[in-house]
Amino acid sequence: EAGVAQSPRYKIIEKRQSVAFWCNPISGHATLYWYQQILGQGPKLLIQFQNNGVVDDSQLPKDRFSAERLKGVDSTLKIQPAKLEDSAVYLCASSARGRAGALGTGELFFGEGSRLTVL
Amino acid sequence: KNQVEQSPQSLIILEGKNCTLQCNYTVSPFSNLRWYKQDTGRGPVSLTIMTFSENTKSNGRYTATLDADTKQSSLHITASQLSDSASYICVVSARNTDKLIFGTGTRLQVFP
Numbered sequence: 001e002a003g004v005a006q007s008p009r010y011k012i013i014e015k016r017q018s019v020a021f022w023c024n025p026i027s028g029h030a031t032l033y034w035y036q037q038i039l040g041q042g043p044k045l046l047i048q049f050q051n052n053g054v055v056d057d058s059q060l061p062k063d064r065f066s067a068e069r070l071k072g073v074d075s076t077l078k079i080q081p082a083k084l085e086d087s088a089v090y091l092c093a094s095s096a097r098g099r100a101g102a103l104g105t106g107e108l109f110f111g112e113g114s115r116l117t118v119l
Numbered sequence: 120k121n122q123v124e125q126s127p128q129s130l131i132i133l134e135g136k137n138c139t140l141q142c143n144y145t146v147s148p149f150s151n152l153r154w155y156k157q158d159t160g161r162g163p164v165s166l167t168i169m170t171f172s173e174n175t176k177s178n179g180r181y182t183a184t185l186d187a188d189t190k191q192s193s194l195h196i197t198a199s200q201l202s203d204s205a206s207y208i209c210v211v212s213a214r215n216t217d218k219l220i221f222g223t224g225t226r227l228q229v230f231p
Binding site for chain 1: 123153155161163164208218
């Protein structure tokens with residue numbers, strides 16, 4: 001079974017430029033998450049999709065970050081314009097069940113991440 | 120406030136030695152607790168998932184324990200190997216929410 005695919009793995013841009021990250025979850029997984037992981041910290045949820053609908057985007061800086069999952073499969077996360085503090089690894093994860101935190105819901109599968117450096 | 124705290128922040132051990140990582144949480148009502156291993160430059164990979172009724176769960180040389188009364192969990196690594204060098208992240212979820220609360224992780228380095 002193929003895992004969660006992300007691209008690009010690495011991206012270096014200058015501040016105020018834009019960048020987009022792509023994620024293809026495990027086939028059949030209804031729930032997709034984007035996390036931001038700053039060096040030395042745990043992942044921080046940016047946005048959660050259930051199929052093509054947004055479940056939680058409360059921590060997404062909407063003035064510069066946007067994400068979509070138009071067909072309920074793959075997803076794109078965009079940053080425009082980027083700031084120095086956006087330097088981080090952007091992790092995509094997916095789960096089969098609707099509520100990853102719910103009792104009995106199993107695995108959350110992560111991709112390898114996209115490492116962004118903003119100069 | 121729902122929080123997950125891990126200790127130590129970092130740990131260095133020699134190959135072959137055992138070690139124990141700690142996770143304390145204030146998440147309520149508790150649903151489940153997960154331990155993830157994250158190799159440098161890679162995404163986290165699940166080691167164990169424990170629910171309220173489970174006290175111990177093993178995955179090879181990794182053994183997780185859970186004390187729901189004291190809201191503490193530990194991850195014990197037996198006979199460490201160089202490949203155990205990674206960050207170990209504790210994640211807790213509450214029963215009435217979809218949210219996963221992540222700890223900041225313990226960075227383990229195993230030296231020969």
